[in-house]
Amino acid sequence: MSAALADPGGGRMALALTVNGHAVRLAAEPRSHLGDVLRDGLDLTGTHLGCEHGVCGACTVLLDGEPVRACLTFAGACAGAAVTTIEGLDTDEIAGELRAAFNREHALQCGYCTPGMLVAARDLVLRLPEPDERRIRVGLSGNLCRCTGYAGIVRAVMAVIAAQRARGIPPETGAERTLGPVGARTGEGTVAAVHLPASAAASTAPAAVAELAASFAPAHCFVQALDLAHPPEAVFALLGDIEAVAACLPGAVLTARPTPDMVEGGLQVRIGPIAATFRGRARIERDEAARSGSVHGAGSDAGGRSATEGRIRYRVGPGSAAGTARIELEVGYTLTGPLAQFGRPGLVRDVAGRIAVELARNVDARLSGVAAPAPAGLNPLRLLLGLVRARLASWFGHP
Incomplete structure (x- = not known):
């Protein structure tokens, strides 16, 4: 493969990479994306x-063997790295098995998603110990396909994993991946080791109850x-049963x-390809007299x-009618890290509102004793449709 050689100028840098096994050197804007450089x-x-x-x-490619988003990765962060694109997997055994399985299971139609899908699927074949459909769907949730409905893709990946394990090929261990942009790297293309002091390392862990200051x-x-058709005292009593509330709270x-006064656990919210499970601790306070x-x-x-x-x-x-209750909620939050880009206040407020409505419905069912609470999971399709209806209603002035 020939490299595009040029003198750095106009803010460009000389970028040295190993692409599909070949050393290349080219001039690129430091802020240009890896996907643009490759194409x-x-x-x-x-x-x-x-x-x-x-x-x-x-745009998923392999950078030093790990899947990354080429559209989010700055070319300047990849100096010295080894990049493998779909072209570089022509002779790869696992990629070959996946291509055959995709063809056999009708796992592609227009083919636009297929290169990135194959790269992500190959990583799952390497890592998953068995053909677990749920874990495969989770692993591929960041690769969207507008054509197939995913069923054939999942069957293809399951078949290749099963065939690999049947031949005695074990999975890689200790190889958890997180898709996204590239982090800091050394000139040799390996992920730079960052050693945090004990105090800084401790700050990245979920905050302990003792660290939750009242001045937040x-x-x-x-x-x-939220309005419920049950007496205030019954509603307040149920809210004091943490296990009952968790059973009613989606995710x-x-x-x-x-x-x-303390609970430890997690909450998962999923909307299409965006999913997050936050795990940590919370301090609980209750005032029985003031409910x-x-x-x-x-x-x-x-x-x-x-x-x-x-x-x-x-x-x-008390609610608007005798024997009913109204729960008044005041919610404050701070979100940091990569997921904050999806955490626009309006979107978070809408999502939290829908979760609260689901919680109220399940609490009402539990207090009524006529139906079991809904499964602890948030239906992404129902949530999305509800958000669309709410947006349309606000735009056109309907209640």
Whole structure:
């Protein structure tokens, strides 16, 4: 493969890479994206650019053996790295098996997503110990396909994993991946080791209850009211049962037995390809006389790259009719890390509002004793349709 040689100028830099096993050197803007460099500088057009926001996954390539988003990765961060595109997987055994399985299972139609899908699928074949459909779907959730419905893709990946393990080829161990832009790298193209002092390292872990200061100042706040057809005292009593509340809250899971003033667990929210599970701890306070309380917690996602801290204050009072209750909520939160780019206040408020409505519906069902609470999971299609309806109603002035 020939390299595009040029003298750096006009802000460009001399970029040295190993691409598909060949050493190349070319001039590139430091802020240009790796996907543009591969396509425009090296004519490797098998790397497709779709959304250019890191969501669709069409641009997925391997950087030093790990899948990354080429549209989010600055070329200047890749100096000295080894890049493998779909063209570089022509003779790769696993990629070959996947191509045959994709053809056999009708796992491609227009083919635009296929290069990135194959790169991501190859990584799953290397890592997953068995053909677990759920884990495959989670692993491929960052690669969008508008044609196939994913069923054939999942079957193809499962078949290749099963065939690999049947031949006695074990999975890689200790190779968890996180898709996204490239982090800091050394000149040799390996991920730079960052040694944090003990105090800094401790700050990346979920905040302990003792560290949740009363002076927490949230970046965003909103209020919401929920009406339930049950007496205030019954509603307030149920809100004091942490395990019952967790069973009613979509996406919630407890990781330790709760105490009256502390709970440890996680909350998963998923909208299409965007999913996050925040795990941490929360301090609980209740005022029986005022039928009010608060939950103040902090946590981080599985990779520790995104973190959140939030506080919910609530008060249970009488509803508009006798024997009914109204829960008044005041929610404040701060979101940091990569997921903050999806955390626009309006979107977060809408999502949190829908979760609260699901919670109220499940609490009502539990108190009524006529139906079991809905499964602890957030239906992304129903949530999306609800958000669209709400947006349309606001635009056209309908209630």
